[in-house]
Amino acid sequence: MTAEAMVTSPFAGSVTDGDRPLRIALLTYKGNPFCGGQGVYVRHLSRELVRLGHSVEVVGAQPYPVLDTGASLTELPSLDLYRSPDPFRTPKRDEYRDWIDALEVATMWTGGFPEPLTFSLRARRHLAARAGDFDVIHDNQTLGYGLLGDLGAPLVTTIHHPITVDRKLDLAAAKDRKKRVSVRRWYAFTRMQGRVARRLPSVLTVSGSSKQEIAEHLGVRDERIHVVHIGADTDLWSPDPSVAEVPGRIVTTSSADVPLKGLVYLVEALAKLRTEHPEAHLVVVGKRAEKGPVARAIESYGLQDAVRFVKGITDAELVDLVRSAQISCVPSLYEGFSLPAAEAMATGTPLVATTGGAIPEVAGPDGETCLAVPPGDADALAAALGRMLDDPELRARLGAAGRERVLTRFTWAKAAEGTAAHYRAAIEQAARTRRAR
Template identity: 60%
Template sequence: MISAPLRIALLSYRSKPHSGGQGIYVRHLSRELARLGHHVEVFSGPPLPEINEDDGVGLTVLPSLDLYREPDPFRTPKIKEFRTSIDLLEWLSMCTGAFPEPLTFSLRAWRHLRARLAEFDVVHDNQCLGYGLLPLARTGTPVVATIHHPITVDRDLELAAAPDWKRRLSLRRWYAFTRMQGRVARRLGWLTTVSTAARDEITEAFGVPADRMRVIGVGVDVDVFSPRPGTPPVDGRIVTVASSDVPLKGLKELIEAVAKLRAERGVELVVVGSVRPDGPAAQAITRLGLDRSVRFVSGIPDEELADLFRSASVAVVPSKYEGFSLPAVEAMACGVPLVATTAGALPEVTGPDGLASLHVPPGDPGALASAIGRLLDDEGLRMTLGARGRERAVENFTWRRTAIRTAEWYTEAILEKKAGRTIADRRL
């Protein structure tokens, strides 16, 4: 345990609270660190995290132009919204097809924090990896960073699915920020990631030596995400979480699997998330005539998400890559039988095939349909996997465990910074 309270600046360039792992990570990690007695101030751009002041966590908003907000993404700001040169950089970058938020948030963080560094023992970046972190790292305060997974994985899958050269050119411009993230990651002294699979991917994509990264898994609230005895699931209901309609999440393949199952039995798919009207998932639903069999919900709090998981006969994670997968652990914590692909960290998180989930190859609708059908037909197997999943989640994936290990990592970074050790020293 940590002997003294730490003063922590936790940076998150966007922190959508109910979808996407980064916002969930910030909300729960900050709360659990505060419960351990540490002083935490979150610095975020929009969309903002849900921070409860009663938990002892502060929130400082670093305003951006919020160019991708709903319902008017890629909007043109009014002249009065431009307050600094960073705002102008953000807008001009968007106009050229780039995604500027990691860079511009890091510059705003540097501008704000450079006068306040004496107030903090450590600065913790959450996946931003923008150039503004580098001058912060050259101060006396250690700068540490979490990389959930390298966004190059998302880029490569989208490029592979692109229909033509124009789309590929647009994607390369959009994902140009990943080059910056690789450069910054190589220059920061302390990095963590959420699984060994993510660590290996970061090593390959960013050229960061594996021994420079600490693996600290994330968790769930096992009191909220818990079984509810006496509440039977809805027959044939399949639940999945897809924070975005991109090839990475494998939603199109799951929809194709549902079409195969519909030929034999009554099933419905509930997707936590939303899709683009012209995206691959929406096109698959229309092509396969599944408009009445697939339902979408979004923006729901944890309590409603837990209720939805508990209503499922089967939960599915069909992803083509996952650096960790909070939805898998949330389903397991609820005692819901799970089908997951073998992509990325999913076998690491769920355990060997048949322990807490059934495993299938990524990108294979037939294998998904077969595994889901097997569970729907075997109540005993569903109960066994559900019980094992709950046990595995409670033993390995709680936010308190994550917070304790993260605070220990902070302390190591602080001591090494005080001792003047460099990246080169730590590799000897």
């Protein structure tokens, strides 16, 4: 079976103009787009669902989602224990409101990550008080115990990729027994997510690769998992010839302290690349780590002036940064979809990417819409980057083909249509279940 056939949704195209608008509750325990792909998903999916005529109420915790015009936000505050500039803080006595707050703090104190569980419990309480307000409830990968059972409306859950993949890679990167114990405790919530996922009637995911990982890692039956590709905002992420190209500039989106993102291999590749292309330099959209493998690599290769980290820039500044690059790079060991790849391709910036996880589904065939390399291979990365820098015609051809691929396959409008079709299928299935009782 081809990748294209595998990821076709069985409900795609079932929405018609005559279908009544839906009242949608979209739950997200971490919804700020600067926190990663889940926040981007909430922002753009909610906007496009509203454009289809639906009513969308996003229910989220800190850092609160950034939404476009149309969707409403209901704040469901946690204790915000990981906020900047005082992460892992101890709340004051008067901040505690109930037993869920106490559970949140106790889990953090013992090295665990509480937010999926505690948000699910708060969401359940909130939804119980809002019975009848929604036609469907859409959970954005919380997968907490509080979302099991009757919520007053059918539940659809998106799993971008199983967090057990992150856990596996973080354990592999741990240098000693103490660190491995800490990683296992932090990811203890993944056991809950697996138990919840196996009891869900309907799971959405964003790629065929993620579908396979969900079945393998979480034990969800294959027929319950449906793929709806996400995509880029192609109005925002578009070519602009007026933005000057900076010679040697390579752009990537990555957090330096997340092994899964493979940034350390890109830094090593940059060191190799600069022996023949001294103008080559890297701009990383993400958080700089002051210590760890990436920081050590930058220092050991003497790349302090050739690697720059940027964070907190506007959407327009980010798009112009990608437009200014000669190459966009996704060096990840694994991705459940890779929004940065789709967004960079939408600007017409040529892409060098690994074949980790679902990246090939997005980036397309090697030599046609990107240059593809094995994950974790700095030599292959350096060779592909050098080939791209040496060949302006190749960059132009791959950039144009990449944008066309995104326009054809990966837009938020298409994602909203497919998601809404699954909402209706979930509603119909719930109605059939009720009639059969």
